[in-house]
Amino acid sequence: MTRQTRPFPHRHLLGATALEADDIGCILRRARHFDDDIAAGRAVPQTLAGKPVLGLFFEDSTRTRMSFEHAARLLGGAWYNLDIGRSAVKKGEGLMDTVHTMESMLAPAAMIIRHSEYAAPDYIAARVKCAVVNAGDSWREHPTQALLDAYTIEKHKGRVAGLRVAICGDIAHSRVAASNMAVLRALGAHINIIAPPVLMPEKLPADGITAYETMEEGLKDCDIVMMLRIQKERMQSGLIESDEAFFRQYGLTFDRLAHARPDALVMHPGPMNRGVEIAADIADDPKRSVILDQVRNGVYVRMAVLDLLAGGTKSGGTK
Amino acid sequence: MTRQTRPFPHRHLLGATALEADDIGCILRRARHFDDDIAAGRAVPQTLAGKPVLGLFFEDSTRTRMSFEHAARLLGGAWYNLDIGRSAVKKGEGLMDTVHTMESMLAPAAMIIRHSEYAAPDYIAARVKCAVVNAGDSWREHPTQALLDAYTIEKHKGRVAGLRVAICGDIAHSRVAASNMAVLRALGAHINIIAPPVLMPEKLPADGITAYETMEEGLKDCDIVMMLRIQKERMQSGLIESDEAFFRQYGLTFDRLAHARPDALVMHPGPMNRGVEIAADIADDPKRSVILDQVRNGVYVRMAVLDLLAGGTKSGGTK
Amino acid sequence: MTRQTRPFPHRHLLGATALEADDIGCILRRARHFDDDIAAGRAVPQTLAGKPVLGLFFEDSTRTRMSFEHAARLLGGAWYNLDIGRSAVKKGEGLMDTVHTMESMLAPAAMIIRHSEYAAPDYIAARVKCAVVNAGDSWREHPTQALLDAYTIEKHKGRVAGLRVAICGDIAHSRVAASNMAVLRALGAHINIIAPPVLMPEKLPADGITAYETMEEGLKDCDIVMMLRIQKERMQSGLIESDEAFFRQYGLTFDRLAHARPDALVMHPGPMNRGVEIAADIADDPKRSVILDQVRNGVYVRMAVLDLLAGGTKSGGTK
Numbered sequence: 001m002t003r004q005t006r007p008f009p010h011r012h013l014l015g016a017t018a019l020e021a022d023d024i025g026c027i028l029r030r031a032r033h034f035d036d037d038i039a040a041g042r043a044v045p046q047t048l049a050g051k052p053v054l055g056l057f058f059e060d061s062t063r064t065r066m067s068f069e070h071a072a073r074l075l076g077g078a079w080y081n082l083d084i085g086r087s088a089v090k091k092g093e094g095l096m097d098t099v100h101t102m103e104s105m106l107a108p109a110a111m112i113i114r115h116s117e118y119a120a121p122d123y124i125a126a127r128v129k130c131a132v133v134n135a136g137d138s139w140r141e142h143p144t145q146a147l148l149d150a151y152t153i154e155k156h157k158g159r160v161a162g163l164r165v166a167i168c169g170d171i172a173h174s175r176v177a178a179s180n181m182a183v184l185r186a187l188g189a190h191i192n193i194i195a196p197p198v199l200m201p202e203k204l205p206a207d208g209i210t211a212y213e214t215m216e217e218g219l220k221d222c223d224i225v226m227m228l229r230i231q232k233e234r235m236q237s238g239l240i241e242s243d244e245a246f247f248r249q250y251g252l253t254f255d256r257l258a259h260a261r262p263d264a265l266v267m268h269p270g271p272m273n274r275g276v277e278i279a280a281d282i283a284d285d286p287k288r289s290v291i292l293d294q295v296r297n298g299v300y301v302r303m304a305v306l307d308l309l310a311g312g313t314k315s316g317g318t319k
Numbered sequence: 320m321t322r323q324t325r326p327f328p329h330r331h332l333l334g335a336t337a338l339e340a341d342d343i344g345c346i347l348r349r350a351r352h353f354d355d356d357i358a359a360g361r362a363v364p365q366t367l368a369g370k371p372v373l374g375l376f377f378e379d380s381t382r383t384r385m386s387f388e389h390a391a392r393l394l395g396g397a398w399y400n401l402d403i404g405r406s407a408v409k410k411g412e413g414l415m416d417t418v419h420t421m422e423s424m425l426a427p428a429a430m431i432i433r434h435s436e437y438a439a440p441d442y443i444a445a446r447v448k449c450a451v452v453n454a455g456d457s458w459r460e461h462p463t464q465a466l467l468d469a470y471t472i473e474k475h476k477g478r479v480a481g482l483r484v485a486i487c488g489d490i491a492h493s494r495v496a497a498s499n500m501a502v503l504r505a506l507g508a509h510i511n512i513i514a515p516p517v518l519m520p521e522k523l524p525a526d527g528i529t530a531y532e533t534m535e536e537g538l539k540d541c542d543i544v545m546m547l548r549i550q551k552e553r554m555q556s557g558l559i560e561s562d563e564a565f566f567r568q569y570g571l572t573f574d575r576l577a578h579a580r581p582d583a584l585v586m587h588p589g590p591m592n593r594g595v596e597i598a599a600d601i602a603d604d605p606k607r608s609v610i611l612d613q614v615r616n617g618v619y620v621r622m623a624v625l626d627l628l629a630g631g632t633k634s635g636g637t638k
Numbered sequence: 639m640t641r642q643t644r645p646f647p648h649r650h651l652l653g654a655t656a657l658e659a660d661d662i663g664c665i666l667r668r669a670r671h672f673d674d675d676i677a678a679g680r681a682v683p684q685t686l687a688g689k690p691v692l693g694l695f696f697e698d699s700t701r702t703r704m705s706f707e708h709a710a711r712l713l714g715g716a717w718y719n720l721d722i723g724r725s726a727v728k729k730g731e732g733l734m735d736t737v738h739t740m741e742s743m744l745a746p747a748a749m750i751i752r753h754s755e756y757a758a759p760d761y762i763a764a765r766v767k768c769a770v771v772n773a774g775d776s777w778r779e780h781p782t783q784a785l786l787d788a789y790t791i792e793k794h795k796g797r798v799a800g801l802r803v804a805i806c807g808d809i810a811h812s813r814v815a816a817s818n819m820a821v822l823r824a825l826g827a828h829i830n831i832i833a834p835p836v837l838m839p840e841k842l843p844a845d846g847i848t849a850y851e852t853m854e855e856g857l858k859d860c861d862i863v864m865m866l867r868i869q870k871e872r873m874q875s876g877l878i879e880s881d882e883a884f885f886r887q888y889g890l891t892f893d894r895l896a897h898a899r900p901d902a903l904v905m906h907p908g909p910m911n912r913g914v915e916i917a918a919d920i921a922d923d924p925k926r927s928v929i930l931d932q933v934r935n936g937v938y939v940r941m942a943v944l945d946l947l948a949g950g951t952k953s954g955g956t957k
Contacts, residue, residue, distance in 0.1 A: 052708070062402055067424055070371070073397060078711060083700055093909035101908060104933040105705055270420060271412035295423040381721055386743055389690070392716060589739060590731035614742040 008308040012125045012132040015141035016182035017205075024186055028151050030304035031297070034074075035155075038300075046076030047311030051109035054102055055081040057135070058115040063270065064135050064144075067295075068112045071302035075311065080106055095120070096127060103128050109310035113137070131309035133302075139173045145269055146179035148301040150187060152294050153224055156265055161188030166219050166260070168194040169228035169250060169277050172201045176269045177228055181205050194218035196250065198239045215250055219259040226267045227252055227277045243276045252278045257288065265290050327627040331444045331451040334460035335501035336524075343505055347470050349623035350616070353393075354474075357619075365395030366630030370428035373421055374400040375443075376454070377434040382589065383454050383463075386614075387431045390621035394630065399425055414439070415446060422447050428629035432456070450628035458492050463624060464588050465498035467617040469506060471609055472543055474616065475584055480507030485538050485579070487513040488547035488569060488596050491520045495588045496547060500524050513537035515569065517558045534569055538578040545586045546571055546596050562595045571597045576607065584609050646946040650763045650770040653779035654820035655843075662824055666789050668942035669935070672712075673793075676938075684714030685949030689747035692740055693719040695773070696753040701908060702773050702782075705933075706750045709940035713949065718744055733758070734765060741766050747948035751775070769947035771940075777811050783907050784817035786939040788825060790932050791862055794903055799826030804857050804898070806832040807866035807888060807915050810839045814907045815866060819843050832856035834888065836877045853888055857897040864905045865890055865915045881914045890916045895926065903928050 008026050010018070037044055053072040057065050069079045082102060102108070110131040113121040118138040125132035136142040153160050165184055171177045171193050182205070184191055191209040193200070200211060212218030219225060234240045257264065266282055266289045274280040283289055327345050329337070356363055372391040376384050388398045401421060421427070429450040432440040437457040444451035455461040472479050484503055490496045490512050501524070503510055510528045512519070519530055531537030538544060553559045576583065585601055585608045593599040602608055646664050648656070675682055691710040695703050707717045720740060740746070748769040751759040756776040763770035774780040791798050803822055809815045809831050820843070822829055829847040831838070838849060850856030857863060872878045895902065904920055904927045912918040921927055 063420065063424075066399065066401070066421075070399070070425055080704065080708070082704070094912065097908075097910060097912075100930055101701065101933050102704075104930040105701075105937060106708055107934075270416070272416060274413065274416075292419055292423040295420050296426075299424060382739065382743075385718065385720070385740075389718070389744055589735075591735060593732065593735075611738055611742040614739050615745075618743060 011309065012121075012134075013143055013305050013309060014119075014122050014125055014132065014134045016143040016146045016179040016186075017141070019143070019183065019186060021186045021188075024147065024150065024183060027147055027301065027304045027308065028154060030307060031147075031151050031300040032155075034303045034307075035297070035300045038074075044074050044303075047307050048072060048075040048077030048109060049312075051077050051310060052106040053077040053079055053306065053310070054106055054108040054111045055079070055135075056084070056099070056102070056111055056113050056115075057081070058084055058113070058120070059136070061114050061136065064114065065112075067298045068133075068135060068302050068306075071299050071306055072110075074299070075303055075307060077109070077306065077310075080108070096124070099124055099128060103130065110306055133305055133309065136175055139175050140178060142175040142179050143183075144298065144302055144305060145176050146183040147305070148294055148298040149180055149226065149267060149269075150183050151301050152267065152290055152297045153189075153265075155293075155297065156290060157223060160184065162190075163223040164190045164192065164221055165224040165226060166192040166194055166222040167226045167228065168215065168218070168252065170199045170230055170234060171195045171228070172199045173231070173234070174228050178205065180226065181209060185209070192218045192222060194250070196240075199234070215252070215256045216259050219256060219264075222260040222264055224265055224267060225252060225257065225260055227272075229269065229271065230273055230277050243273070247276055247279075251276065252282055254279070254282060257282060264288070267291060267294055270295065330628065331440075331453075332462055332624050332628065333438075333441050333444055333451065333453045335462040335465045335498040335505075336460070338462070338502065338505060340505045340507075343466065343469065343502060346466055346620065346623045346627065347473060349626060350466075350470050350619040351474075353622045353626075354616070354619045357393075363393050363622075366626050367391060367394040367396030367428060368631075370396050370629060371425040372396040372398055372625065372629070373425055373427040373430045374398070374454075375403070375418065375421070375430055375432050375434075376400070377403055377432075377439070378455070380433050380455065382614075383433065384431075386617045387452075387454060387621050387625075390618050390625055391429075393618070394622055394625060396428070396625065396629075399427070415443075418443055418447060422449065429625055452624060452628065455494055458494050459497060461494040461498050462502075463617065463621055464495050465502040466624070467613055467620040468499055468545065468586060468588075469502050470620050471586065471613050471616045472508075472584075474612070475609060476542060479503060481509075482542040483509045483511065483540055484543040484545060485511040485513055485541040486545045486547065487534065487537070487571065489518045489549055489553060490514045490547070491518045492550070492553070493547050497524065499545065500528060504528070511537045511541060513569070515559075518553070534571070534575045535578050538575060538583075541579040541583055543584055543586060544571060544576065544579055546591075548588065548590065549592055549596050562592070566595055566598075570595065571601055573598070573601060576601060583607070586610060586613055589614065649947070650759075650772075651781055651943050651947065652757075652760050652763055652770065652772045654781040654784045654817040654824075655779070657781070657821065657824060659824045659826075662785065662788065662821060665785055665939065665942045665946065666792060668945060669785075669789050669938040670793075672941045672945075673935070673938045676712075682712050682941075685945050686710060686713040686715030686747060687950075689715050689948060690744040691715040691717055691944065691948070692744055692746040692749045693717070693773075694722070694737070694740070694749055694751050694753075695719070696722055696751075696758070697774070699752050699774065701933075702752065703750075705936045706771075706773060706940050706944075709937050709944055710748075712937070713941055713944060715747065715944065715948075718746070734762070737762055737766060741768065748944055771943060771947065774813055777813050778816060780813040780817050781821075782936065782940055782943060783814050784821040785943070786932055786936040787818055787864065787905060787907075788821050789939050790905065790928055790935045791827075791903075793931070793935065794928060795861060798822060800828075801861040802828045802830065802859055803862040803864060804830040804832055804860040805864045805866065806853065806856065806890065808837045808868055808872060809833045809866070810837045811869070811872070812866050816843065818864065819847060823847070830856045830860060832888070834878075837872070853890070853894045854897050857894060857902075860898040860902055862903055862905060863890060863895065863898055865910075867907065867909065868911055868915050881911070885914055885917075889914065890920055892917070892920060895920060902926070905929060905932060908933065 072079045108130050112133045112135045114135040115137050121134035167177050185206045194212045240246050268291045391398045431452045431454045433454040434456050440453035486496050504525045513531045559565050587610045710717045750771045750773045752773040753775050759772035805815050823844045832850045878884050906929045
């Protein structure tokens with residue numbers, strides 16, 4: 001059975017903005033196959049069998065790290081994680097000395113990089129032999145989050161093209177928002193971004209994106225409502241007055257959700273601040289919230305990415 | 320060969336007080352099979368093959384965690400451990416959001432929960448789809464410790480029923496003591512508890528338990544002497560004057576052990592405070608101390624629990 | 639095909655000084671087989687299949703720990719690492735109680751010990767049933783580092799005997815230097831050690847070692863230039879004035895390297911302090927630096943050691 005027709009043309013996954021609709025489609029189709037295999041209890045093809053996959057999380061992210069670890073292990077990969085807090089990095093070793101040491105030691109098939117600095121994964125990718133996957137850098141990109149969000153939308157709504165998606169909250173500082181705008185636009189969605197002026201980006205990254213300052217206006221006719229996590233740092237820096245003040249103006253409640261389409265679905269990348277950006281009863285409503293689905297789909301999408309970049313069936317075709 | 324006749328009737332292992340003698344017998348028999356298989360060099364049945372097992376240790380316990388990890392891996396399970404210290408839990412995420420996120424991500428066959436709060440494993444068990452094993456909560460229960468203790472007694476003495484077991488030290492604050500009293504009573508042992516008044520529980524949890532304030536009285540005719548770890552917090556809170564004072568009155572020495580039966584065995588759940596609750600020469604006496612046996616048996620008992628709750632042969636019968 | 643003729647006579651690898659040339663040869667030949675197998679894409683014999691291997695790193699060393707972990711897993715071993723920072727060791731449990739608990743729990747085929755105290759691995763080895771590998775103790779020994787260095791030299795130069803090797807920097811406090819002097823002398827190399835007087839050992843450990851106080855004299859005619867890491871503690875204790883002062887006198891530059899033989903190779907055990915003991919351009923010169931080769935070879939040498947001490951083919955002969 002033909003699983004894809006066009007081979008995946010990238011050696012790395014560094015950002016969503018570099019992906020064309022065909023690339024995204026390729027990843028989402030592959031994710032769907034893994035999803036179907038696992039749902040049906042079929043054995044997952046061990047396309048990473050015996051291959052080391054290395055997590056390099058310079059910024060902590062237990063959730064994203066475990067999702068990649070699970071994805072790699074489901075494909076037969078041998079997961080290694082550099083415990084940065086204890087490593088030579090702390091002794092003042094330079095970034096590329098750490099990376100090259102681990103590359104020489106493990107000969108990994110892929111490195112999964114989370115870093116607080118802008119484009120650190122790109123910098124590393126240009127200097128190593130293996131595939132590099134960006135697991136989040138600075139405020140710039142978190143491509144696998146955007147891909148799993150697109151997969152979740154497609155799975156529930158059957159398509160992404162033509163839908164209207166609201167992204168709400170701290171747009172300016174969110175790598176999740178940035179990557180989602182790129183993926184959703186590539187797939188043909190309309191995007192409403194909703195934020196107070198201090199959390200709105202200075203310019204919109206693409207056509208087809210409309211900015212709103214109130215939830216009531218921005219949620220109108222939306223099929224998908226994507227909430228972002230409010231970081232405590234925003235409050236400390238004075239950008240946001242308080243949890244309560246933010247919730248009063250921008251928190252997602254059923255009253256506000258009523259402005260969206262009646263079948264609108266609610267998403268959140270986690271971890272949630274209940275009572276800050278989202279009301280607890282919406283988060284827990286199985287008819288509206290697909291938040292835990294997103295978590296599960298993250299595993300399938302990361303399997304797809306690892307398989308395409310580092311699996312034995314790189315060149316595509318039948319499995 | 321018939322391995323058990325009555326299927327194990329529980330979905331979770333939340334406490335020892337909920338177990339009947341038949342349940343305990345079922346676990347101990349299963350543990351014995353794994354013990355025998357490994358001793359004879361036979362391959363262990365991979366009844367957790369490919370199934371994720373998740374450790375959620377909200378309270379640190381390297382020893383218990385590694386014992387569960389080893390048990391799960393010996394059965395073919397894929398062990399995952401949430402590094403709580405670094406996880407979103409620290410970012411203020413609620414307990415059940417963390418649990419549901421991990422459940423959605425990994426679809427684990429079982430979760431192993433250690434938590435400082437009373438009945439946290441029960442709270443979680445009521446809200447997830449997978450089996451939950453209590454690996455110690457507050458001062459309430461630590462059922463696998465009590466089961467491995469019972470297994471160790473049975474292995475050395477051939478039975479538990481009719482034996483007299485002394486449990487000595489900080490009874491009031493010990494989940495190990497609480498679970499042991501339940502399991503040993505269910506199996507028909509007589510129990511002497513020995514503690515200074517400040518460390519004695521206000522009321523005894525069951526019939527067949529007698530309280531003593533001196534080691535000399537309480538150890539009389541005992542077949543088993545089970546020592547408990549004295550926590551430093553007891554000293555800080557003023558309940559105990561000092562290590563030395565405690566050892567003078569309640570430390571297990573050969574002189575005191577002479578009050579028990581001549582073939583009495585000494586147990587301790589670890590980690591030991593040598594010179595506080597137990598003299599070093601007793602801890603190291605291979606004729607009296609079965610402390611390291613307890614550690615080894617913990618692996619077999621946890622294999623049994625995981626196999627019964629999450630293994631492929633849940634319904635019992637021949638393997 | 640005969641892989642070795644004399645069986646490896648040691649139960650443990652505690653130090654390099656105890657190794658004879660034949661022992662070293664045996665380890666290096668075994669390492670070469672693994673190197674060749676992996677380079678040719680052949681399956682590595684799973685001589686540790688199903689056997690637990692336990693890391694006990696009482697001193698942090700992510701790099702050495704991951705190298706042993708990878709070596710063990712490549713041979714099919716089940717890696718376990720005691721997270722010392724969180725373990726009962728912190729609760730005041732004695733060293734041997736921790737070791738015996740882990741030994742009873744896991745029944746490991748080998749323990750890999752890193753400890754800040756002199757001869758701790760020997761102390762442990764005398765008290766456990768399994769093989770013990772010293773992964774660095776105090777300032778005394780780091781035998782696998784010396785073995786991987788010898789392997790790297792042999793691989794690039796075809797032999798060790800008769801070569802002249804300079805070891806430069808903090809000789810007095812370096813377990814790497816101590817183990818290297820033992821291995822290189824056993825294999826018949828000449829050794830120049832180069833250090834300021836405060837970092838020079840009081841007496842030289844063996845014949846065939848000459849001490850120099852300047853790089854210019856000491857590097858003369860050398861085939862190999864082995865740099866050591868300068869520890870920040872040396873500066874705090876006043877033994878070294880500053881990074882800059884050390885680099886001015888003892889840092890390896892191309893000017894200084896010109897005193898060695900034209901084909902001299904540069905080594906460093908890592909992590910490097912660029913601009914302190916070594917200039918960045920030398921570290922990165924693929925014609926002179928074999929520093930990343932050392933990292934890779936460390937995996938093969940540790941596979942060899944684990945295989946010889948704990949593998950299924952202990953008695954040697956054809957595999």
